[in-house]
Amino acid sequence: MICIYWLRNDLRIHDNLALQAATHFDHLIILHEINKEEMGAYRKAFYLQSLQHLSDELVKLKQKIYFVHDIAESLNKIPKPKQVIASRSYNAWELKKEKLIEPPIKFFDQNTLYQEKELPFTIQKLPDTFSAFRRKIELQDKFSADPIKIDILPPESEHRLVSLPLPKIEQSNPNFLGGEKAGLARLQHYLWDTNKVDHYKETRNGMLEFDDSSKFSPWLALGCLSPNTIYRELKAYEEQVCKNESTYWLYFELLWRDYFKYLSLKYKEKLFEPGGIQNKNLSNIKEDSCLLEKIQSAKSGDDFIDANIKELLATGWMSNRGRQNVASFFCKELLLDWRLGANFFQKHLIDYDCESNWGNWAYLAGVGTDPRDRKFNTKKQAEIYDPDAAYRKKFLS
Numbered sequence: 001m002i003c004i005y006w007l008r009n010d011l012r013i014h015d016n017l018a019l020q021a022a023t024h025f026d027h028l029i030i031l032h033e034i035n036k037e038e039m040g041a042y043r044k045a046f047y048l049q050s051l052q053h054l055s056d057e058l059v060k061l062k063q064k065i066y067f068v069h070d071i072a073e074s075l076n077k078i079p080k081p082k083q084v085i086a087s088r089s090y091n092a093w094e095l096k097k098e099k100l101i102e103p104p105i106k107f108f109d110q111n112t113l114y115q116e117k118e119l120p121f122t123i124q125k126l127p128d129t130f131s132a133f134r135r136k137i138e139l140q141d142k143f144s145a146d147p148i149k150i151d152i153l154p155p156e157s158e159h160r161l162v163s164l165p166l167p168k169i170e171q172s173n174p175n176f177l178g179g180e181k182a183g184l185a186r187l188q189h190y191l192w193d194t195n196k197v198d199h200y201k202e203t204r205n206g207m208l209e210f211d212d213s214s215k216f217s218p219w220l221a222l223g224c225l226s227p228n229t230i231y232r233e234l235k236a237y238e239e240q241v242c243k244n245e246s247t248y249w250l251y252f253e254l255l256w257r258d259y260f261k262y263l264s265l266k267y268k269e270k271l272f273e274p275g276g277i278q279n280k281n282l283s284n285i286k287e288d289s290c291l292l293e294k295i296q297s298a299k300s301g302d303d304f305i306d307a308n309i310k311e312l313l314a315t316g317w318m319s320n321r322g323r324q325n326v327a328s329f330f331c332k333e334l335l336l337d338w339r340l341g342a343n344f345f346q347k348h349l350i351d352y353d354c355e356s357n358w359g360n361w362a363y364l365a366g367v368g369t370d371p372r373d374r375k376f377n378t379k380k381q382a383e384i385y386d387p388d389a390a391y392r393k394k395f396l397s
């Protein structure tokens, strides 16, 4: 039987349950539908590098990736009997795409820390606040699977597929090299080589130093790194080197990531609606394209916000502190439709992740899971997190 592996946000060979399952078939064909979203140069470069790296690694295993325009159409070009396998997805758009696929897909649950079967509640009963989710989850023992290593893959079979060439990379950020090799190297660096994780809780709000936070998110977003691998290494690090509040906090943040994925699964399209999961009536929202253009080109007039936008446009990155302030300013100060902000981040962030991005934007717009409807005071935030204005000087000068 032919196995067709539909590669999605699982661009890795290590710790890949789907690829492991593929080894049991007679033949294997690997497909990836090229992402057609409009992307800023840095996001695009990271994506293409990740694809290229995986493609090169698969060649070493005598396999290749077929890059295609349309997954459903491409599957028709492969003779039966066949089994399609893929990593599961969490958002309405991807779930919709899956429904168009024939024959039914076998899914692998491998891009969250806790698999759905490990949750102590059904998706419908998922708590509507992160705190309640975390408290329940933390009572569960976390199982950390052993690393999966794949040395051999089945050969291809006859078909009529033609692979599209990958577009050329125009501009990349040297700090973020796409692909699992660079992702694993980043994990090794942040834990074992530099012990930066020991101080993560104190530095995570920093905006200037690369190692202020883990920077795992771009590799997690495309599945070049798996949460399971991070967790396994973190536990080993805690046993062998240091276990403290900071190492716990990294785990805590990974729970946020899981939470947004499951929240998106629970609320599906609602997550993208103006009133969000709360069905809120946002009657004071402005449709002001001039204001939108101003903030998107770092001309809002608030230097803390503008520095963050400049960083995003110049690197594809913005810190978590920056993202919170920009989103709050966008929705609560300028009163712009939060979905336009989410779209803007979607285009530019190197680590764009549908559920984390839209979930966090909805949260800050007051239509998501935050029971308090908070507004950040950007002046105060700048005083706390950029007291000598070094960050603002770096990006505004």
Ligand SMILES: Cc1cc2nc3c(=O)[nH]c(=O)nc-3n(C[C@H](O)[C@H](O)[C@H](O)COP(=O)(O)OP(=O)(O)OC[C@H]3O[C@@H](n4cnc5c(N)ncnc54)[C@H](O)[C@@H]3O)c2cc1C
Pocket: 204, 213, 214, 215, 216, 217, 218, 220, 221, 250, 253, 254, 256, 257, 258, 260, 318, 319, 320, 321, 323, 324, 327, 345, 349, 351, 352, 353, 354, 356, 357, 358, 360, 361, 364
């Ligand atoms: C408006 C807004 C938009 C965002 N968009 C994205 C996005 O598109 N992709 C994305 O990965 N994160 C997004 N985040 C969450 C967060 O800002 C980033 O995950 C984090 O800044 C990535 O840096 P890091 O890897 O150094 O994180 P660390 O602080 O080192 O945290 C470790 C990991 O925990 C997870 N994490 C941390 N904070 C959050 C959070 N608030 N929500 C979900 N997961 C979290 C990430 O996977 C991260 O890599 C957004 C936050 C806001 C406020």
